Amino acid sequence: MITAVPQRALLGLALIGGVALVFAIATFGFGKTFTVGLLDPMINVLVVLNHALWGSFGLAVIAFTILVRLVTFPLTMRQLQQTRAMQALQPRVQEIQKKFTDPKRRQEEMMKAYREAGVNPLGCLGPLVLQFPILIALFYAIRQTLAISPEALDNLSGHLYSWSYIQSAIPLEESFIGINLAEGASISVLNLNLLVVVLVGFSTWAQSKTTVTVATDERARTQQQMMTWMLPIMFMFFGLSFPSGVSLYWVVTSFVSVGLNVMVYGFPALNIPPLVGPPNPPAPVEAAASVSSEGSGQTRSRPSRELRTSTHGSRRSKRKNRRRRA
Amino acid sequence: MRLSKLLIPVILVVAVFSSACVGFSEPRGWAAPVFDGETVYVFLDRDEFVAANLDEFGAEWSWTFPDDDLDAEKEFDLEAVYGPPLFAGDRIILAGFSGEMVALGPEGRFIAGRGSWWRDDVNGSIVGGATLAGDRFVFGTTEQRLYVRNVVDGGAVAPWPIDGRKLKGEIWSQPVVVDNIMYVGTMDGNLYAFDLESGQALWTRPFEAGGAIADLAHIGDGTLFVPTLRGQVWLVDAETGAALRDPFEAEGWVWTRPVIRDGVAYFGDFEDLVYAWDMDSGRTLWTYRAENKVKAQGVIIDETLIVGDESGTVHFVDLASGVRRNAVKLDGAGKIRAGLVEKEGFAWILGTEGRLYRADPATLTVIEREVRGAP
Numbered sequence: 001m002i003t004a005v006p007q008r009a010l011l012g013l014a015l016i017g018g019v020a021l022v023f024a025i026a027t028f029g030f031g032k033t034f035t036v037g038l039l040d041p042m043i044n045v046l047v048v049l050n051h052a053l054w055g056s057f058g059l060a061v062i063a064f065t066i067l068v069r070l071v072t073f074p075l076t077m078r079q080l081q082q083t084r085a086m087q088a089l090q091p092r093v094q095e096i097q098k099k100f101t102d103p104k105r106r107q108e109e110m111m112k113a114y115r116e117a118g119v120n121p122l123g124c125l126g127p128l129v130l131q132f133p134i135l136i137a138l139f140y141a142i143r144q145t146l147a148i149s150p151e152a153l154d155n156l157s158g159h160l161y162s163w164s165y166i167q168s169a170i171p172l173e174e175s176f177i178g179i180n181l182a183e184g185a186s187i188s189v190l191n192l193n194l195l196v197v198v199l200v201g202f203s204t205w206a207q208s209k210t211t212v213t214v215a216t217d218e219r220a221r222t223q224q225q226m227m228t229w230m231l232p233i234m235f236m237f238f239g240l241s242f243p244s245g246v247s248l249y250w251v252v253t254s255f256v257s258v259g260l261n262v263m264v265y266g267f268p269a270l271n272i273p274p275l276v277g278p279p280n281p282p283a284p285v286e287a288a289a290s291v292s293s294e295g296s297g298q299t300r301s302r303p304s305r306e307l308r309t310s311t312h313g314s315r316r317s318k319r320k321n322r323r324r325r326a
Numbered sequence: 327m328r329l330s331k332l333l334i335p336v337i338l339v340v341a342v343f344s345s346a347c348v349g350f351s352e353p354r355g356w357a358a359p360v361f362d363g364e365t366v367y368v369f370l371d372r373d374e375f376v377a378a379n380l381d382e383f384g385a386e387w388s389w390t391f392p393d394d395d396l397d398a399e400k401e402f403d404l405e406a407v408y409g410p411p412l413f414a415g416d417r418i419i420l421a422g423f424s425g426e427m428v429a430l431g432p433e434g435r436f437i438a439g440r441g442s443w444w445r446d447d448v449n450g451s452i453v454g455g456a457t458l459a460g461d462r463f464v465f466g467t468t469e470q471r472l473y474v475r476n477v478v479d480g481g482a483v484a485p486w487p488i489d490g491r492k493l494k495g496e497i498w499s500q501p502v503v504v505d506n507i508m509y510v511g512t513m514d515g516n517l518y519a520f521d522l523e524s525g526q527a528l529w530t531r532p533f534e535a536g537g538a539i540a541d542l543a544h545i546g547d548g549t550l551f552v553p554t555l556r557g558q559v560w561l562v563d564a565e566t567g568a569a570l571r572d573p574f575e576a577e578g579w580v581w582t583r584p585v586i587r588d589g590v591a592y593f594g595d596f597e598d599l600v601y602a603w604d605m606d607s608g609r610t611l612w613t614y615r616a617e618n619k620v621k622a623q624g625v626i627i628d629e630t631l632i633v634g635d636e637s638g639t640v641h642f643v644d645l646a647s648g649v650r651r652n653a654v655k656l657d658g659a660g661k662i663r664a665g666l667v668e669k670e671g672f673a674w675i676l677g678t679e680g681r682l683y684r685a686d687p688a689t690l691t692v693i694e695r696e697v698r699g700a701p
Contacts, residue, residue, distance in 0.1 A: 149353035157579050157596045
């Protein structure tokens with residue numbers, strides 16, 4: 001079973017990385033740090049992959065996207081599992097929201113519930129934020145490497161390492177199975193570039209459909225449903241103006257996300273169960289399902305239907321339930 | 327936490343980054359200025375082609391193409407121009423990165439309709455510009471096509487097909503024509519020679535340079551100067567297509583033409599170096615470190631080599647020793663990518679911001695020569 005990387009190790013790495021990053025930014029500035037630390041290595045790996053994969057930049061983009069997703073896999077898994085845990089906690093969150101009218105008290109109870117369930121409400125945000133610079137750099141790297149103009153090729157020279165293996169690979173072939181990776185698409189021209197834009201929309205939609213929603217009320221759910229359609233349209237719009245190489249990256253990374261989503265959340269519409277178990281030790285049922293009575297300070301326990309679902313059930317909970325029944 | 331609250335800022339950030347990305351590598355062009363008597367022709371901004379009359383203060387604007395006030399010219403979009411304009415009799419031929427070509431009258435005016443003045447679209451982008459060869463002109467495109475057209479109406483010249491001859495690699499360099507033989511380098515590292523009249527290849531097989539050929543020059547005595555983006559520079563026999571000696575190994579990409587004096591080639595590379603290469607002995611006489619990449623072809627005036635780099639700095643270098651005599655940073659010039667042009671003892675420099683400068687090797691100074699009155 002795939003489990004999250006131990007939290008302490010992640011925290012340690014994040015701390016070291018954070019200190020190094022702050023030091024680099026303070027010394028060299030943000031732009032230089034971003035370029036030297038992320039953009040340049042990515043561009044050079046892309047060029048090396050292109051050279052190794054028979055001079056096909058399309059294959060290089062696909063391989064590189066998968067490579068990056070592999071490197072960021074622990075972060076992605078942590079984000080997905082935190083999101084799933086958040087979802088599982090929603091019934092209790094709703095209960096707290098109904099029960100407590102005092103915002104301060106409500107917040108305290110919510111935090112308590114999160115703590116008891118071993119969920120960090122920002123846990124799904126952190127890995128996403130950490131991945132974001134990587135995704136932005138990747139985006140720039142593909143655009144830069146494609147060198148869609150003489151100026152771009154001139155600029156590219158400043159990003160390449162001086163190894164002859166890399167130097168001799170320039171310029172890169174823009175065509176990939178009939179797709180011109182350096183050019184965008186036009187609605188008025190039916191070609192494979194336009195097909196890539198359609199795939200951008202489809203893969204973004206598929207990604208949204210396989211993502212677990214963390215909504216506490218009907219309004220939020222409606223918003224999320226709207227986003228399921230808005231996002232693909234927006235990314236298709238981007239895809240029309242961007243070189244198809246960038247769109248290809250988006251298609252591949254979206255399909256990888258779909259695979260990971262199905263692996264972690266399952267896909268009920270097709271009766272696909274989750275392949276990966278919950279990340280954290282399960283919370284005790286009494287603790288997870290207990291809600292303090294407002295004003296009394298007393299705690300009452302009652303079974304929580306939502307927390308006994310297969311995604312949140314646990315041996316420990318069952319054992320406690322058996323004890324309670326006995 | 328509501329997912330939509332998370333998604334909206336993420337989308338906004340993506341949108342901001344995305345919109346920023348759109349412009350960072352857009353073509354702007356780097357065509358060098360051209361002088362004809364007291365008139366200078368210069369691209370001040372992308373495809374804004376301007377003629378101006380030189381005077382003691384700079385230059386007085388004369389006309390611009392395309393003129394947005396004229397309906398016939400509104401629709402033109404050369405996008406950016408990298409090669410020099412061609413002067414064929416009383417017409418000026420411009421070749422744009424958009425793949426559009428246009429012939430203008432003496433006052434820079436386009437007159438619609440093929441026959442007298444014409445416009446044409448070709449397959450791919452034109453980077454290196456066109457070369458005049460008698461009553462024909464030749465150029466290549468990024469779609470690997472090589473075109474030979476006549477200057478009268480831009481039509482095809484037999485036996486060259488109207489939609490160009492397909493080569494194996496993209497053509498970024500400006501073709502070279504010597505004695506009715508056309509030489510053209512491709513980005514897959516091959517150098518071709520064709521007879522303009524018959525269209526036949528001159529050599530049994532193309533010369534393989536081992537790196538992308540983005541520029542090309544004929545340096546006299548039947549010798550071609552073939553720089554590559556791999557950092558090697560070859561001297562190739564124009565008649566046989568054979569290398570005349572081992573290649574020169576530069577530190578970085580060489581994407582420029584050399585300036586030649588007494589058998590020595592002076593040129594720069596993308597590792598900020600300028601070289602003096604004795605082509606007879608193969609020795610490097612000296613190297614000079616500039617501030618940035620050297621894309622622009624330099625000029626020699628008296629005993630001074632003048633080069634510009636991509637930091638916008640003009641360097642005055644002693645020709646014999648390679649020692650810096652002076653370096654002047656041009657504020658607001660942008661990058662110097664267009665080749666420098668020598669006129670009456672001065673070097674003329676065009677920056678990517680469309681500002682024109684004049685370097686004086688006698689005083690080692692550079693002053694801006696403003697094009698006044700341009701709309």
